Amino acid sequence: MNSQINVSNWSLALAFILVVISLVISYRQKLKLEKETIISVVRAIVQLIIVGYLLKFIFNVDNWLLTLIMQLFIIYNAARNGKKRSQGIPGAFVISWWGLLLSTTITMSILVLTGVLKFEPYQMIPVTGMVAGNSMTAVGLVYRSLNQQFRDQQGQVFERLALGASPKLAAGEIVREAIRTGMQPTIDSVRTYGLVSLPGMMSGLIMAGVDPIHAIKYQIMVVFMLLSATGISSVFASFMAYRKFFNERWQLQLPKK
Amino acid sequence: MTKLVVDQAGYQVEGRQIWHDISFELHDGDWVTVVGPSGGGKSTLLKAIAGLQDITEGHIFLNDEDVMRLPIGDYRQQVSYATQSAQLFGETVRDNLDLPYLVRQQTPNEQQQIAGLEQMDLPADYLDKAVTELSGGERQRVGVLRNLLFPPKVLLLDEISTGLDAETKQVIWRAIHALHARERLIVLSVTHDEGEIADAQDILTIQNGEGARRHEQSN
Ligand SMILES: Nc1ncnc2c1ncn2[C@@H]1O[C@H](COP(=O)(O)OP(=O)(O)OP(=O)(O)O)[C@@H](O)[C@H]1O
Numbered sequence: 001m002n003s004q005i006n007v008s009n010w011s012l013a014l015a016f017i018l019v020v021i022s023l024v025i026s027y028r029q030k031l032k033l034e035k036e037t038i039i040s041v042v043r044a045i046v047q048l049i050i051v052g053y054l055l056k057f058i059f060n061v062d063n064w065l066l067t068l069i070m071q072l073f074i075i076y077n078a079a080r081n082g083k084k085r086s087q088g089i090p091g092a093f094v095i096s097w098w099g100l101l102l103s104t105t106i107t108m109s110i111l112v113l114t115g116v117l118k119f120e121p122y123q124m125i126p127v128t129g130m131v132a133g134n135s136m137t138a139v140g141l142v143y144r145s146l147n148q149q150f151r152d153q154q155g156q157v158f159e160r161l162a163l164g165a166s167p168k169l170a171a172g173e174i175v176r177e178a179i180r181t182g183m184q185p186t187i188d189s190v191r192t193y194g195l196v197s198l199p200g201m202m203s204g205l206i207m208a209g210v211d212p213i214h215a216i217k218y219q220i221m222v223v224f225m226l227l228s229a230t231g232i233s234s235v236f237a238s239f240m241a242y243r244k245f246f247n248e249r250w251q252l253q254l255p256k257k
Numbered sequence: 258m259t260k261l262v263v264d265q266a267g268y269q270v271e272g273r274q275i276w277h278d279i280s281f282e283l284h285d286g287d288w289v290t291v292v293g294p295s296g297g298g299k300s301t302l303l304k305a306i307a308g309l310q311d312i313t314e315g316h317i318f319l320n321d322e323d324v325m326r327l328p329i330g331d332y333r334q335q336v337s338y339a340t341q342s343a344q345l346f347g348e349t350v351r352d353n354l355d356l357p358y359l360v361r362q363q364t365p366n367e368q369q370q371i372a373g374l375e376q377m378d379l380p381a382d383y384l385d386k387a388v389t390e391l392s393g394g395e396r397q398r399v400g401v402l403r404n405l406l407f408p409p410k411v412l413l414l415d416e417i418s419t420g421l422d423a424e425t426k427q428v429i430w431r432a433i434h435a436l437h438a439r440e441r442l443i444v445l446s447v448t449h450d451e452g453e454i455a456d457a458q459d460i461l462t463i464q465n466g467e468g469a470r471r472h473e474q475s476n
């Protein structure tokens with residue numbers, strides 16, 4: 001790993017020109033995105049600096065408990081984000097939390113138990129972030145799909161209930177569609193791997209000087225990992241969240257936004 | 258024997274009292290025509306009786322059992338609500354006619370389904386027709402047939418023939434009258450149809466938040 005790329009502070013400052021370009025575009029085109037752009041750039045810089053030092057600290061300490069806490073913290077943040085995307089589905093945080101915990105735990109355990117990954121902070125934490133992040137996106141899509149479908153198909157669900165169907169039977173199709181929606185982006189992006197984009201992990205490894213053939217192995221692992229993680233979290237979130245659209249008297253109750 | 262009792266029932270939604278203090282008692286074979294101005298609360302009353310929404314005051318009893326305490330799925334199989342402009346679900350007519358079997362944990366009986374379609378003046382091969390390809394009248398006939406495949410104890414009809422042509426109306430009513438005569442179900446039928454109201458012997462008027470029943474003993 002001697003050909004590592006190294007970004008000097010000076011070249012990073014110059015790269016800030018890129019932000020200026022987007023600010024100029026926003027200003028000229030009256031997009032009114034200047035303020036938002038500056039805030040998000042500053043936020044990103046601050047967050048990344050903090051995380052950078054935090055990671056350096058955790059890697060140095062190399063303590064399994066600290067690693068575990070950091071992993072749970074990542075999942076907690078992802079679950080909060082999942083709740084935000086739920087448009088008022090009751091109990092969305094709890095569902096997101098357990099869904100993400102389940103998908104991350106299963107996926108990571110398999111990777112560790114099969115010896116693909118080592119339980120070391122420098123491996124565990126980035127991969128947990130990747131798994132939890134993708135699961136979070138999947139869960140968010142599941143919520144959006146459920147909200148959308150229950151609103152669009154209110155009449156059909158009502159008719160099923162009127163005929164005596166349980167919520168499970170009345171919402172069966174909706175739940176299946178929500179699961180598909182949650183998993184679709186992962187499947188789609190995997191399909192174009194190498195053709196359109198070199199996925200993040202692989203690019204990172206190659207830029208860091210790793211042999212592409214070696215990097216491929218990691219990327220294949222990532223594919224397996226993301227398919228499993230989005231699958232588990234989509235199934236869990238769909239099955240837990242659809243119930244929230246009904247009360248205990250089997251009546252449809254759309255969440256108030 | 259079936260007995261349906263509505264006892265001092267009231268319904269409030271979003272802080273507004275839609276109707277209150279409605280009481281009546283029905284026995285098997287009763288056919289009640291429900292009338293009243295638009296927005297008066299006829300549909301909400303029928304949905305409340307079907308357990309599709311809950312009354313906020315009073316009680317509803319089916320055979321002396323409080324509806325709030327009965328398993329809701331079983332109850333809705335007995336007290337079946339059919340609405341104007343029925344929405345069909347799934348892909349095909351079969352999906353719709355299968356559901357009454359599925360809720361009873363039974364395998365769909367294709368012969369019964371076809372017999373039902375024929376009673377509704379629809380050909381047997383409609384079973385696999387896409388729901389999007391049906392005309393309004395055909396859709397309504399399939400919709401009502403879902404409620405009739407397993408005769409309920411109480412049939413709640415919410416303007417089921419509004420906006421249909423005379424012939425389709427006749428087909429639907431013939432099927433329902435036949436079932437009513439054979440199974441002696443209780444029927445509550447909401448209508449704005451002058452002719453239907455003129456023929457009615459037992460009328461429940463929902464107006465100004467109150468219910469008044471007028472019963473002509475003609476038998
Ligand atoms: N879920 C609800 N939320 C708010 N208001 C409602 C709800 N359901 C019914 N209402 C109100 O209750 C009133 C009675 O409605 P309902 O549908 O029972 O009238 P209706 O007698 O069936 O009228 P129509 O003859 O036009 O069908 C209406 O004013 C309606 O706006």
Ligand SMILES: [Mg+2]
Binds near residue numbers: 299301415
């Ligand atoms: Mg109505």
